[in-house]
Amino acid sequence: MSDIASDDMGPWLSEEDLELVRRKVPMLYVDVVPVRVGENGTLEAVGLLLRARPEGTITRELVSGRVLFQETVRQALVRHLDKDLGPLALPQLPVSPVPYAIGQYFPTPGEHYLDPRQHAVSLAYVVPVAGDCSPSNDTLELSWFTPREVLTPEITGDMSEGHADLVRRALAHLGRLP
Numbered sequence: 001m002s003d004i005a006s007d008d009m010g011p012w013l014s015e016e017d018l019e020l021v022r023r024k025v026p027m028l029y030v031d032v033v034p035v036r037v038g039e040n041g042t043l044e045a046v047g048l049l050l051r052a053r054p055e056g057t058i059t060r061e062l063v064s065g066r067v068l069f070q071e072t073v074r075q076a077l078v079r080h081l082d083k084d085l086g087p088l089a090l091p092q093l094p095v096s097p098v099p100y101a102i103g104q105y106f107p108t109p110g111e112h113y114l115d116p117r118q119h120a121v122s123l124a125y126v127v128p129v130a131g132d133c134s135p136s137n138d139t140l141e142l143s144w145f146t147p148r149e150v151l152t153p154e155i156t157g158d159m160s161e162g163h164a165d166l167v168r169r170a171l172a173h174l175g176r177l178p
Contacts, residue, residue, distance in 0.1 A: 022118035029122040030076050031103060031163070032063035033170040034085060034129045036144060043176050045144035046167065047129065048155070049084060052140060060143075060158040062166060064122070073097045073123060081127065084139055090131030099123040100173040103162055113162030122162075126170050147171050148178045 013021060021027070034047035048060040063084045067076040074097055081091045103122040105115035135142045145155060151171070156164040171177045 025119075027118055027120040028067040029064060029105075029120050030067060030073060030080060031122045031124040031166055032077060032081060033124070033126045033167060034063060034081070034089075034091070034133075034142075035126055035170075037128045043147060043171075043174050045146060046150045046170075047085075047133070047142050047144050048150065048159070048167075049135060049142055050140045051138055058140070058158075059160065060155060060163070061160070062124075062163045063127075064163075077125060077127065081129075083137060084135060085129060085142065086132070086134035086136060088131045089129050089133045092128040092130060094125065094127070097123075099125055101166060101169045103166055105162060113160070113165070115162075122166075124166050124170070126174065147176045151178060 035043055036045040036047070038044050049063065050058060051061050052058050063080050065076070065080040065083070067073060068079075071079075074093060077093055078091070081089060085091070101124040103113050103124055105113040105118070105120040105122065107114075107116050107118055133142050149155065150167055156167075159167070168177070
């Protein structure tokens with residue numbers, strides 16, 4: 001792996017090297033369920049991104065992405081929340097970087113989450129968001145759903161199996177499964 005690309009986030013793998021690593025080593029990701037909470041801390045809404053995928057589909061997704069080399073999990077959370085929700089989202093990161101769930105994605109169908117590109121391990125977090133969100137990059141919109149709405153077949157059917165399950169697990173973790 002001699003080709004290391006450099007961008008504003010420091011050294012990074014070239015596309016060719018990234019493909020090689022994806023075939024050999026599990027990749028580390030973070031998944032974030034953005035939420036709105038009331039004054040007394042109760043869950044009011046769950047945020048889902050609407051994205052156009054390269055294969056031409058449109059899906060609902062969590063804030064998600066890789067942890068970069070020499071980046072802490074907290075830094076990765078901040079970077080992905082800022083990238084997907086905008087700089088004024090005002091996320092309230094947990095004091096402890098302990099996830100509520102761990103997702104394992106494999107490139108082959110089975111009894112696990114599917115990611116045809118790679119084997120990946122994802123640390124999943126619930127992060128309250130207090131500010132104004134302005135989705136960017138490949139995000140078409142951010143929609144807020146009540147805990148009951150987010151689990152309807154119309155919404156979960158638009159999500160990957162892994163993200164839909166992580167939302168269910170987040171609601172269970174928060175004691176809000178309808």
